[in-house]
Amino acid sequence: MSSSSARVDLDGNPINPLTICMIGAGGFIGSHLCEKLMTETQHTVLAVDVYNDKIKHLLEPDSLPWAGRIQFHRLNIKNDSRLEGLIKCSDLTVNLAAICTPADYNTRPLDTIYSNFIDALPVVKYCSENNKRLIHFSTCEVYGKTIGSFLPQDSPLRQDPAYYLLTEDTSPCIFGSIEKQRWSYACAKQLIERLIYAEGAENGLEFTIVRPFNWIGPRMDFIPGIDGPSEGVPRVLACFSNNLLRREPLKLVDGGESQRTFVYIKDAIEAVHLMIENPARANGHIFNVGNPNNEVTVRQLAEMMTKVYSKVSGEDSIETPTIDVSSKEFYGEGYDDSDKRIPDMTIINKQLGWDPKTSLWDLLESTLTYQHRTYAEAVKQSIAKPLAN
Numbered sequence: 001m002s003s004s005s006a007r008v009d010l011d012g013n014p015i016n017p018l019t020i021c022m023i024g025a026g027g028f029i030g031s032h033l034c035e036k037l038m039t040e041t042q043h044t045v046l047a048v049d050v051y052n053d054k055i056k057h058l059l060e061p062d063s064l065p066w067a068g069r070i071q072f073h074r075l076n077i078k079n080d081s082r083l084e085g086l087i088k089c090s091d092l093t094v095n096l097a098a099i100c101t102p103a104d105y106n107t108r109p110l111d112t113i114y115s116n117f118i119d120a121l122p123v124v125k126y127c128s129e130n131n132k133r134l135i136h137f138s139t140c141e142v143y144g145k146t147i148g149s150f151l152p153q154d155s156p157l158r159q160d161p162a163y164y165l166l167t168e169d170t171s172p173c174i175f176g177s178i179e180k181q182r183w184s185y186a187c188a189k190q191l192i193e194r195l196i197y198a199e200g201a202e203n204g205l206e207f208t209i210v211r212p213f214n215w216i217g218p219r220m221d222f223i224p225g226i227d228g229p230s231e232g233v234p235r236v237l238a239c240f241s242n243n244l245l246r247r248e249p250l251k252l253v254d255g256g257e258s259q260r261t262f263v264y265i266k267d268a269i270e271a272v273h274l275m276i277e278n279p280a281r282a283n284g285h286i287f288n289v290g291n292p293n294n295e296v297t298v299r300q301l302a303e304m305m306t307k308v309y310s311k312v313s314g315e316d317s318i319e320t321p322t323i324d325v326s327s328k329e330f331y332g333e334g335y336d337d338s339d340k341r342i343p344d345m346t347i348i349n350k351q352l353g354w355d356p357k358t359s360l361w362d363l364l365e366s367t368l369t370y371q372h373r374t375y376a377e378a379v380k381q382s383i384a385k386p387l388a389n
């Protein structure tokens with residue numbers, strides 16, 4: 001779609017081109033958000049990250065239709081004095097930068113806490129001091145475990161949505177004990193949310209907080225040994241994709257009984273786009289962004305991915321498609337898990353009229369088609385190499 005000055009917001013007001021400082025623009029969500037802003041709007045993006053592999057296709061060649069509207073700034077926000085200048089010359093800052101892979105939360109808790117709390121502090125401060133709007137990415141993990149998970153297994157109350165539905169302004173945040181270092185991430189995210197909220201209340205910071213519920217799609221994380229470390233453990237979509245590409249059983253942590261709702265990245269990006277262009281409706285709000293209709297256990301996810309991958313690759317599935325592993329074996333000491341995550345969509349629907357559209361089967365079909373096209377050949381070669389030596 002071509003962008004035009006006639007575009008209007010949800011209240012019929014013309015949308016003026018913005019300059020957006022996007023921190024973490026080189027990651028999974030950032031790459032899709034940059035793509036959306038380049039192809040469908042006239043906004044300019046100052047893309048900040050330490051990596052740019054996932055947005056290279058948007059940065060060059062110079063003949064791209066949006067050339068001049070996206071600039072990459074390779075900087076680490078931990079220690080770079082250029083950050084304040086970039087925030088100052090933007091209308092809006094979107095902060096996506098974080099360590100956000102569960103394998104790191106209990107094994108690198110200090111890096112996790114620094115990344116998700118300490119490193120975000122200057123971003124909040126510069127936005128507040130310079131009267132700049134901030135959209136900050138938090139997580140559904142701030143809810144932790146559901147109230148329902150503490151009820152007896154056979155309690156009929158477990159079926160009552162009041163005991164499991166996660167609502168921005170009423171649900172409690174329930175984390176495990178301190179030695180369960182899994183919660184280092186959720187706790188750091190919760191504290192930065194509280195700080196942003198306090199900056200809004202005391203100093204008038206215009207903010208929106210996003211709580212993503214398992215956004216998945218192409219370019220998520222990495223395939224170990226291909227475009228990431230061989231021993232690295234990415235999030236579940238990439239772990240299972242890697243197993244399917246290598247024709248290995250998918251590993252189900254603690255029986256694969258945890259439940260998740262998965263939303264297609266392209267649906268979720270629509271929601272962020274609406275937040276960017278409708279500040280009067282988005283400011284001061286915390287938004288769940290997920291797809292309550294796409295709930296599965298991790299075991300069901302594994303089964304569905306196996307079927308979809310067979311369809312898109314034309315390969316039969318292996319004889320033993322899944323195996324069970326303990327969380328201690330897979331993630332190490334201090335891992336814990338959220339039992340169930342269903343987002344209440346009332347607030348985002350009321351404020352922005354947003355609803356997710358894509359079914360889990362359809363989103364897996366397009367994502368696994370991408371995974372197969374992008375990685376199958378490289379994985380085959382990496383498997384063949386040691387044999388050839």
Ligand SMILES: NC(=O)c1ccc[n+]([C@@H]2O[C@H](COP(=O)([O-])OP(=O)(O)OC[C@H]3O[C@@H](n4cnc5c(N)ncnc54)[C@H](O)[C@@H]3O)[C@@H](O)[C@H]2O)c1
Nearest residue numbers: 024026027028029076077096097098100137139212214215
């Ligand atoms: N993908 C999801 O489903 C999901 C769910 C919950 C929360 N989130 C949150 O959304 C945000 C983006 O997630 P994502 O899935 O795109 O993750 P990602 O890891 O793909 O992207 C994060 C990006 O931030 C960059 N970054 C990290 N530290 C940096 C630093 N100090 N300086 C500069 N750049 C830095 C990384 O290089 C990376 O490119 C994170 O804050 C995450 O906690 C995502």
Ligand SMILES: O=c1ccn([C@@H]2O[C@H](COP(=O)(O)OP(=O)(O)O[C@H]3OC[C@](O)(CO)[C@H]3O)[C@@H](O)[C@H]2O)c(=O)[nH]1
Nearest residue numbers: 100102139141214234235236239251252253258298337
């Ligand atoms: O090979 C595997 C990998 C994972 N699991 C289990 O799948 C569940 C989901 O895991 P994952 O996608 O890695 O992450 P979480 O949903 O637990 O946490 C994320 O949610 C949002 C975010 O904040 C950022 O993305 C992050 O914290 C889980 O139960 C794993 O144990 C598996 O069985 N096999």
